[in-house]
Amino acid sequence: xxxxxxxxxxxxxxxxxxxxxxxxxxxxxxxxxxxxxxxxxxxxxxxxxxxxxxxxxxxxxxxxxxxxxxxxxxxxxxxxxxxxxxxxxxxxxxxxxxxxxxxxxxxxxxxxxxxxxxxxxxxxxxxxxxxxxxxxxxxxxxxxxxxxxxxxxx
Amino acid sequence: xxxxxxxxxxxxxxxxxxxxxxxxxxxxxxxxxxxxxxxxxxxxxxxxxxxxxxxxxxxxxxxxxxxxxxxxxxxxxxxxxxxxxxxxxxxxxxxxxxxxxxxxxxxxxxxxxxxxxxxxxxxxxxxxxxxxxxxxxxxxxxxxxxxxxxxxxxxxxxxxxxxxxxxxxxxxxxxxxxxxxxxxxxxxxxxxxxxxxxxxxxxxxxxxxxxxxxxxxxxxxxxxxxxxxxxxxxxxxxxxxxxxxxxxxxxxxxxxxxxxxxxxxxxxxxxxxxxxxxxxxxxxxxxxxxxxxxxxxxx
Numbered sequence: 001x002x003x004x005x006x007x008x009x010x011x012x013x014x015x016x017x018x019x020x021x022x023x024x025x026x027x028x029x030x031x032x033x034x035x036x037x038x039x040x041x042x043x044x045x046x047x048x049x050x051x052x053x054x055x056x057x058x059x060x061x062x063x064x065x066x067x068x069x070x071x072x073x074x075x076x077x078x079x080x081x082x083x084x085x086x087x088x089x090x091x092x093x094x095x096x097x098x099x100x101x102x103x104x105x106x107x108x109x110x111x112x113x114x115x116x117x118x119x120x121x122x123x124x125x126x127x128x129x130x131x132x133x134x135x136x137x138x139x140x141x142x143x144x145x146x147x148x149x150x151x152x153x154x
Numbered sequence: 155x156x157x158x159x160x161x162x163x164x165x166x167x168x169x170x171x172x173x174x175x176x177x178x179x180x181x182x183x184x185x186x187x188x189x190x191x192x193x194x195x196x197x198x199x200x201x202x203x204x205x206x207x208x209x210x211x212x213x214x215x216x217x218x219x220x221x222x223x224x225x226x227x228x229x230x231x232x233x234x235x236x237x238x239x240x241x242x243x244x245x246x247x248x249x250x251x252x253x254x255x256x257x258x259x260x261x262x263x264x265x266x267x268x269x270x271x272x273x274x275x276x277x278x279x280x281x282x283x284x285x286x287x288x289x290x291x292x293x294x295x296x297x298x299x300x301x302x303x304x305x306x307x308x309x310x311x312x313x314x315x316x317x318x319x320x321x322x323x324x325x326x327x328x329x330x331x332x333x334x335x336x337x338x339x340x341x342x343x344x345x346x347x348x349x350x351x352x353x354x355x356x357x358x359x360x361x362x363x364x365x366x367x368x369x370x371x372x373x374x375x376x377x378x379x380x381x382x383x384x385x386x387x388x389x390x391x392x393x394x395x396x397x398x399x400x401x402x403x404x405x406x407x408x409x410x411x412x413x414x415x416x417x418x419x420x421x422x423x424x425x426x427x428x429x430x431x432x433x434x435x436x437x438x439x440x441x442x443x444x445x446x447x448x449x450x451x452x453x
Contacts (some may be wrong), residue, residue: 033202061197088252090199128198129215 013102035097061089067146075109095136169419194261204290237302250276314424327360338443351434400426
């Protein structure tokens, strides 16, 4: 059975969408908080190279994102994504946590094929407000653009 | 029954000291009958990471705004919202939040639209409470819903609409946005492009006083003397003036509205909540660019 929300998503991202959709509004916020707490720390190699991180001005808090493309055959090459977001901005951290869990490790082709409205499929508009969700779309757009640039360069 | 006011000497000089409480007063009164503590933040999840014991959350975006019309909820909506949070008409409501109480001020201003009698801000907000290493908890709050009467909003005394602002040009106005937004270099706050506007600049005649000039480093309000030096000294406003404050969507100007009304005792201050996201997108309203207030109408 195909679901219009998940049929065109890679497995882990589809699972995350299903997980959110299965919950009531208030519980969706709790799950977002769990993703916020689960956001992996930024690798140390970025400590000395903050210029490698791109700011995401669509977010209401200072959040930075970096996408790396590991060696491999063009479209099959693995994408890694990393985020820095402050503790006092748990909503933004939660968005980053979802993308870290759902996008990190995908192939270049999979990242490029991610639909632009994926952030709208989590059922968070009502709980979080569409305005705040734009920050998450901003992160995804930047990831896709960075991957496009780096895949060509690799 | 409303609680007594915080007698702390740091509040005594303000025009309405009963509108502020200190962190130590709040710590001493947590759990008092008649007191409801409300957290109101920009970040909708911050409350869940830990809040003052017993505090309930009110979100400006998903709860205080009407979901369809760009307006606030109505009397029935407000009664249902706050009644469900355990707030009755005679509760003493103390509001605190992140970002030097921006959203807390905004929530307080909305409570004032409904004429809630006793609503106060926690001076210094969430940041000061945390800095003083006071307790935050993730324990769920057990709220008993109460009846709150349906009171319709009374917008006129403290809320201004676009046409009123247009008619007000030439009288005192305060633009509380950043200098870059005021001059028109930017149409949005740094980091808030999604709330941008098609045109940059300010409303003719508006004085530039970025909201943060009213805040001390620890997030509390500056002393009355320091505030007077800015608003009545430097900007020449008088407490009897009819003043309109605006920003981008009305939240930072709620902070300034609070300062002028409750700390300096101005009689007639209105918050233009349409603010720059309305004015900067409206057709044929006059705009001035640059650092001077200006008076020339430029279409």
